[in-house]
Amino acid sequence: xxxxxxxxxxxxxxxxxxxxxxxxxxxxxxxxxxxxxxxxxxxxxxxxxxxxxxxxxxxxxxxxxxxxxxxxxxxxxxxxxxxxxxxxxxxxxxxxxxxxxxxxxxxxxxxxxxxxxxxxxxxxxxxxxxxxxxxxxxxxxxxxxxxxxxxxxxxxxxxxxxxxxxxxxxxxxxxxxxxxxxxxxxxxxxxxxxxxxxxxxxxxxxxxxxxxxxxxxxxxxxxxxxxx
Ligand code: SF4
Numbered sequence: 001x002x003x004x005x006x007x008x009x010x011x012x013x014x015x016x017x018x019x020x021x022x023x024x025x026x027x028x029x030x031x032x033x034x035x036x037x038x039x040x041x042x043x044x045x046x047x048x049x050x051x052x053x054x055x056x057x058x059x060x061x062x063x064x065x066x067x068x069x070x071x072x073x074x075x076x077x078x079x080x081x082x083x084x085x086x087x088x089x090x091x092x093x094x095x096x097x098x099x100x101x102x103x104x105x106x107x108x109x110x111x112x113x114x115x116x117x118x119x120x121x122x123x124x125x126x127x128x129x130x131x132x133x134x135x136x137x138x139x140x141x142x143x144x145x146x147x148x149x150x151x152x153x154x155x156x157x158x159x160x161x162x163x164x165x166x167x168x169x170x171x172x173x174x175x176x177x178x179x180x181x182x183x184x185x186x187x188x189x190x191x192x193x194x195x196x197x198x199x200x201x202x203x204x205x206x207x208x209x210x211x212x213x214x215x216x217x218x219x220x221x222x223x224x225x226x227x228x
Contacts, residue, residue: 016067019095020045022059022088024071025227026078030218032130032157032187034111039082040075044096047089049115051138053163053191058226059088068099072106086113091120100124117143121151129156130187135170137163137191152184159187160211163194168203175211186211192219 022043029039043056045063075083083103090096091114103110104126111128114120117140120129131148134140138161152158158180160171171188180186188211190200197215204213222228 016069017095017098018065018067019071019093019099020063021066021071022063023227024074026080027228028217028221029082029084030216031189031214032111032113032159033128033185033212034082034084035214035217037082038080039084040078040080042071042075042083042085042099044085044087044090044093046092047087047115048092049089049117049134049140049143051134051140053138053161053194055192055224056086056088056226068095068102071099072102075103075108076106081109082111083108084111084113087115089115089118091118091123097122097124100127115140115143116148117145119145120148130159131156132159132161133171133174135160135162135167137167141170146178149178149180149183154184156184157187158184159189161189161191162200163191165203167195168200172207172209175209181210187214188212189214189216192216192224 022045024042026040029035029037043059045059047060085100100110100112101124104124111130112123113130116132116134120131123129134144162168162171175181175186190197201213204211218228
């Protein structure tokens with residue numbers, strides 16, 4: 001067997017931890033429990049899913065490799081307590097777990113927005129995990145990693161983004177089947193421009209559903225501009 005020269009092994013071990021980043025920006029949190037709070041967003045490049053209504057397809061490719069220490073330094077410049085690590089699918093880059101830990105160590109309140117298709121079990125316990133469950137209208141329902149539900153707790157959130165009544169009925173069935181209301185907070189939001197928010201609100205109220213409905217604040221304020 002051919003062995004690797006010792007300096008190569010050393011250089012790999014000491015290689016700086018890097019991530020491919022699409023953008024880092026300061027805005028108001030547009031969704032989830034922290035909606036409305038000033039937040040620094042770190043958007044990682046890449047996603048293995050292709051939801052039909054995806055609003056961040058610009059993050060599938062491109063971006064820039066950056067060292068984790070450099071990312072944490074840039075986040076700190078905004079002097080903002082809340083940090084949201086998002087994508088794309090941030091967990092598609094393994095070093096994302098290191099970034100989350102480093103941000104928590106630096107004293108930030110950190111949330112992670114993830115597709116629900118990848119294992120969230122290794123995420124630092126100080127991080128709030130906002131985990132999507134993909135409804136059939138996304139075209140990616142087969143990617144839901146159901147074992148994730150078993151590791152979620154009171155500080156986490158499950159998010160359903162719904163395109164129509166069929167998605168809503170599916171979500172209601174999943175909530176019942178997995179007793180999700182006993183596990184963590186449940187969020188429902190309509191696909192922007194596809195399902196009227198008022199219609200979703202009516203269904204939730206009629207069913208006395210114990211979920212938090214959301215509309216995406218950043219889109220009301222700024223439309224679909226990247227970096228907002
Ligand atoms: S998981 Fe998120 S980033 Fe990936 S395709 Fe779906 S909506 Fe877009």
